[in-house]
Amino acid sequence: MSGPDLPPARPAPAPRGMIRIGRIAGTEVHVSTSWFLIAALIAYLMGPRVDQVQPGLGGWKYVVGLAFAIALYLAVLLHEASHAVAARRYGFHVHSITLHFLGGATAIEGEAKRPRQEFWIAVVGPITSLLVGAAALGLWFVTPPGLLRLVVEGLAGANLIIGVLNLVPGLPLDGGRVLKAGVWAATGRVHTGTVVAAWGGRVTAVLVVLWAVWSAGAGSVVNPVLLCVVAVFLWTGATQSLHSAKVVGRLSAVVASDLARRTLAVPDDLPLAEAVRRAQEARAGSIVTITSDGRPIGVVDEQAVKAMPEDRRPWVPVSMVARGLDDGVTLPASITGSQLVEAIRRTPASEYVLVADDGSVFGVLATADVARAIRQAG
Ligand SMILES: [Zn+2]
Structure with a gap:
């Protein structure tokens, strides 16, 4: 797997x-x-x-x-x-x-x-x-x-x-994954399950080496070599599982709401010039357009704003330079770690709109910021 x-x-x-x-x-x-x-x-x-x-x-x-x-x-x-x-x-x-x-x-x-x-x-x-x-x-x-x-x-x-x-209850063997599932079910923590099962794999590898030493003493030649190969296979697999458990553990430190850029929500018929002025005043990094009842409907595209001549900005609605929100690009502000990564993987985009529990705009999450946070966590 x-x-x-x-x-x-x-x-x-x-x-x-x-x-x-x-x-x-x-x-x-x-x-x-x-x-x-x-x-x-x-x-x-x-x-x-x-x-x-x-x-x-x-x-x-x-x-x-x-x-x-x-x-x-x-x-x-x-x-x-x-x-x-x-x-x-x-x-x-x-x-x-x-x-x-x-x-x-x-x-x-x-x-x-x-x-x-x-x-x-x-x-x-x-x-x-x-x-x-x-x-x-x-x-x-x-x-x-x-x-x-x-x-x-x-x-x-x-x-x-x-x-x-x-x-045999040690990763990377199937029995290791059965053990992992058991510990996970008992503790509610997948991380603990992986660590326990990976150590099961390492202990198994050591036992296999001891078996190899014993069978070499007993005079067999092929078996000890094969057993050592199996031991290396087990140790390597168990170590990889421990490593990926560590990565997933660090990943859980990545919290979407911590990474959100300061965001201004504006009605989508507001003139662009006014929206930009308000965003600068609020020192907001991004602008989200919302409906009259506060639901997010678009994200203002910075490049499109730059391309719009200064003298036209007072006369065009902000919705002109906003990208509509496709399915999957609005995420709950509470999303974290591997769920966040999974969501990005499912719907790749350069930015996502984080929505608070009450449906209001929490902020904008840039994929680049998530990638940086993952690198720093590692
Ligand atoms: Zn299998």
Whole structure:
């Protein structure tokens, strides 16, 4: 799942080192080139085992191994697709599914708004893997010994392992997001949930390193290296989650009403010259036009005012140089942090009109000021 990338959110094109293989459940699927390495490795490791079950295949034993690797990653794809389907049901835009050598990832735009969403989007993945694993296990009992049974056995084992390991309560694993949802629900603070779950991920990484040390002592060679790779993957993912939680935390210090420019509200039929005179007198940075009952209807465009010859200004209404307010450019004055960023992302504009609880004009918020405040908070 993608972190809270700060504005503006640009849809990334097909990333480097990725090959697009198609779509599943309406989502682009990319395969990282590193996957081919692991597929070759799986084929190589499976070869002797295939030979054992079905001797005399020669080089074809590696083809069977490769077929197994593909089946394994189809299972991973199913796991990721379930995340994608759950996220879409909650109305999130799912960017892509990526298969890489340690499994897969689903890039979802935006963050869960409630613990319940976070929980379900995360938990469906392991549930899917466990169900597929259980189905394969059932199939194993009725499959006669041979190559097919070997593949079914591998699928059952792999899916059950993927399902169980992903439930380990540490970010970036699904179990970490389940833990995050739980802490979030209990404390009401998403930030606390992320921090707890990220530390869960770091502790898991340390445990995996200890496991690697232990299995190296036990004489195995491949496992310790693989375990160390997994530990690095976990530590890096957990650290990224902590970092983005920090960014979101700082973001909450960005308050729209603090950033509002001093604004003068004038009736929209007032002569422009008079509006400018009043604005200068009030030292207002912007002018908003309002209806007779005080509702904002436009923002005066500075460039348009400058373009209007001085001698015409007394004769034109201020509405002549005002831009109408489209949907989404009036925001509640109380809006803050990530909600503010989200609102800007939804309706990009250079400025917004902040409206107080009673519907009156609070001030004008310039997007440039928000960007500066975010930079300073960081
Ligand atoms: Zn997952």
